[in-house]
Amino acid sequence: MPSDEPTSIPTLEEKHNGVPARLLHKAKRAKSLIQDIATKPLRPRKRLPVIPQGIERSRFFLAIEELSKELGDENVEVNDKPLDDGWYMEPPNTHDGMAVTDEEELVASAVVYPGSTDDVQKIVLWANKYLIPVHPISMGRNFGYGGAAPRVRGAVVIDLGKRMNRILDINPEDCTCLVEPGVSYYALYEEVQRRGYKHLWVDVPDLGGGSVLGNALDHGVGYTPYGDHWAMHSGLEVVTPTGEVVRTGMGALPGNNTWQVFPYGFGPVIDGIFSQSNYGIVTKMGFGLMPDPGGHESFLYAFEKEEDLDQLVEIVRPLRIAMILDNAANIRHALQILALSGKPRTAFYQGEGAFPTEKMHEYLKGHPYGECTWLYFGTCYGPKETRQLKLDIIHREFMKVPGARRIDPTVLPPSDYFWSRDKISSGEPDLEELAWVNWWPNGGHVAFSPVAPTRGADALRLWHMAKKHWTVSGLDFFLDFVVGLRELHLIVECVYDRDDPRQRSTALEVMRALIDEAAEQGYGEYRTHLLLSDQVAGTYSWNNNALMKFNERLKDCLDPNGILAPGRSGIWPARYRGRGWEITGARKSSEGDGVAPPPGSTKL
Numbered sequence: 008m009p010s011d012e013p014t015s016i017p018t019l020e021e022k023h024n025g026v027p028a029r030l031l032h033k034a035k036r037a038k039s040l041i042q043d044i045a046t047k048p049l050r051p052r053k054r055l056p057v058i059p060q061g062i063e064r065s066r067f068f069l070a071i072e073e074l075s076k077e078l079g080d081e082n083v084e085v086n087d088k089p090l091d092d093g094w095y096m097e098p099p100n101t102h103d104g105m106a107v108t109d110e111e112e113l114v115a116s117a118v119v120y121p122g123s124t125d126d127v128q129k130i131v132l133w134a135n136k137y138l139i140p141v142h143p144i145s146m147g148r149n150f151g152y153g154g155a156a157p158r159v160r161g162a163v164v165i166d167l168g169k170r171m172n173r174i175l176d177i178n179p180e181d182c183t184c185l186v187e188p189g190v191s192y193y194a195l196y197e198e199v200q201r202r203g204y205k206h207l208w209v210d211v212p213d214l215g216g217g218s219v220l221g222n223a224l225d226h227g228v229g230y231t232p233y234g235d236h237w238a239m240h241s242g243l244e245v246v247t248p249t250g251e252v253v254r255t256g257m258g259a260l261p262g263n264n265t266w267q268v269f270p271y272g273f274g275p276v277i278d279g280i281f282s283q284s285n286y287g288i289v290t291k292m293g294f295g296l297m298p299d300p301g302g303h304e305s306f307l308y309a310f311e312k313e314e315d316l317d318q319l320v321e322i323v324r325p326l327r328i329a330m331i332l333d334n335a336a337n338i339r340h341a342l343q344i345l346a347l348s349g350k351p352r353t354a355f356y357q358g359e360g361a362f363p364t365e366k367m368h369e370y371l372k373g374h375p376y377g378e379c380t381w382l383y384f385g386t387c388y389g390p391k392e393t394r395q396l397k398l399d400i401i402h403r404e405f406m407k408v409p410g411a412r413r414i415d416p417t418v419l420p421p422s423d424y425f426w427s428r429d430k431i432s433s434g435e436p437d438l439e440e441l442a443w444v445n446w447w448p449n450g451g452h453v454a455f456s457p458v459a460p461t462r463g464a465d466a467l468r469l470w471h472m473a474k475k476h477w478t479v480s481g482l483d484f485f486l487d488f489v490v491g492l493r494e495l496h497l498i499v500e501c502v503y504d505r506d507d508p509r510q511r512s513t514a515l516e517v518m519r520a521l522i523d524e525a526a527e528q529g530y531g532e533y534r535t536h537l538l539l540s541d542q543v544a545g546t547y548s549w550n551n552n553a554l555m556k557f558n559e560r561l562k563d564c565l566d567p568n569g570i571l572a573p574g575r576s577g578i579w580p581a582r583y584r585g586r587g588w589e590i591t592g593a594r595k596s597s598e599g600d601g602v603a604p605p606p607g608s609t610k611l
């Protein structure tokens with residue numbers, strides 16, 4: 008059970024990953040809701056010490072000593088304490104705070120804190136010298152996808168965020184910024200406000216604690232027209248697995264003043280190989296920031312029946328592609344509204360199995376949104392007259408769905424979730440979204456995130472697929488259909504009690520079944536949990552796995568010793584391949600049988 012009082016939550020002034028003072032009251036509430044029902048104890052460790060495969064214990068500790076001398080004792084920590092899961096605002100950097108397997112499985116042997124790009128180079132050279140796997144994190148808040156956990160048990164986590172958290176530039180004329188890994192959306196937003204750049208917006212995801220840089224690297228999204236974070240980046244600084252420092256785009260030109268305004272530079276655009284990969288450690292990243300469009304207005308529509316999804320998505324496609332709907336379409340299943348209250352599932356229903364649909368409708372009858380199955384949260388941008396044109400078209404089209412209702416925001420209380428979405432869609436990071444993880448005590452979540460064309464038939468097919476597994480598994484799903492522009496991302500969050508081994512394994516099994524079934528029908532995931540990466544990578548198998556073969560050749564060329572995040576996105580270095588590290592089919596263990604000696608050597 009967490010021991011801290013809610014009052015101990017670090018603020019942004021105290022810690023790079025803290026909460027802004029303006030959101031402290033929300034953080035306290037969220038933390039006490041979690042604490043109220045938490046039952047998971049802090050357990051003594053059973054499997055200590057954790058040493059990565061491929062190095063002897065005495066040599067590993069010798070290596071740690073050497074690194075401590077180089078970086079300072081205070082910047083190298085051996086991970087031998089109980090695994091405190093913390094919570095969103097106080098996340099662990101040694102493991103996944105929402106582990107979906109045994110908590111001791113995917114853990115770091117040590118955590119190191121570089122203070123500069125030079126330090127990152129030193130760590131990488133050290134890792135090559137001792138053949139120790141390293142795993143970079145920016146903030147470690149990648150919840151639902153593995154948090155801070157390394158894929159290889161015992162890898163050394165490089166926590167970049169703790170000491171490399173400077174906002175290097177905010178340019179109010181070009182509307183750009185340049186950040187280090189430890190800058191959260193909260194921190195960037197607060198700094199933009201502090202500098203008085205009221206005309207600059209920061210596109211933020213559902214929660215603002217993630218790293219601006221880390222989120223973009225994992226293809227995260229937000230909800231203003233600048234919501235595709237990777238598309239909005241311009242320029243990277245990267246430390247390669249062999250220790251060189253490369254700047255991409257215009258950053259390669261000494262003395263340039265265009266690094267953040269033109270992403271391509273000259274020659275091949277190599278930026279892409281550093282996202283969702285293990286080819287480099289990104290130490291700086293630039294972004295475009297959206298100028299205030301002169302106003303915004305959020306809106307909400309409710310749709311009655313499950314089948315309405317088909318017609319609604321058909322209406323959404325042309326409107327979204329033409330940018331009449333000018334932010335990511337956000338069609339949510341209404342069960343999440345119950346969970347967004349922060350109350351556990353038992354407050355609504357005490358029975359077993361999937362949450363009954365009738366119970367959901369019964370509750371919604373008394374909610375300001377009323378009885379419905381789908382909710383569309385959207386925002387229009389621009390001065391009043393521009394927005395009104397778009398809002399009128401949207402209203403006319405949405406109301407073609409029988410039973411569709413516009414929910415008048417002016418009747419919603421200020422505490423309603425709608426206003427949180429309104430903030431997020433206008434560049435103000437918030438902390439409400441966390442509440443639904445409280446559906447179970449010790450709540451954790453894992454996501455199934457397939458991509459489809461924005462077509463009613465596809466949306467319905469994915470919905471039926473998800474619903475079938477939801478009903479069979481008995482674990483509840485929270486579904487969100489998000490339309491970036493032409494594509495539809497379905498995000499299915501499966502929630503579980505992370506102290507209940509049965510629920511955890513059901514959650515993982517159901518994710519595996521969904522990935523396979525979706526692939527059979529031609530749908531692939533855009534992002535996944537690190538335990539599911541091998542399976543997802545295996546579905547991208549066109550032409551006899553040509554893509555993975557290419558990825559592996561790149562990996563072997565850039566990282567001959569295979570030290571950087573082995574297994575990330577299913578890409579295993581040569582030294583690990585063919586030794587059972589991949590989790591596919593019947594093989595469920597996350598560990599393989601050793602590693603091979605490095606190229607050109609016969610012994611480790």
Ligand code: ADP
Pocket residue numbers: 143144145146147148149150154155167188216217218219220221222224225287288289290572575
């Ligand atoms: P968040 O920003 O959401 O807290 P993390 O810091 O956990 O996310 O990063 C998400 C994933 O992206 C990590 O698992 C890691 O593999 C990768 N990653 C994060 N930061 C970097 C970086 N600076 N360089 C390379 N990979 C990174």
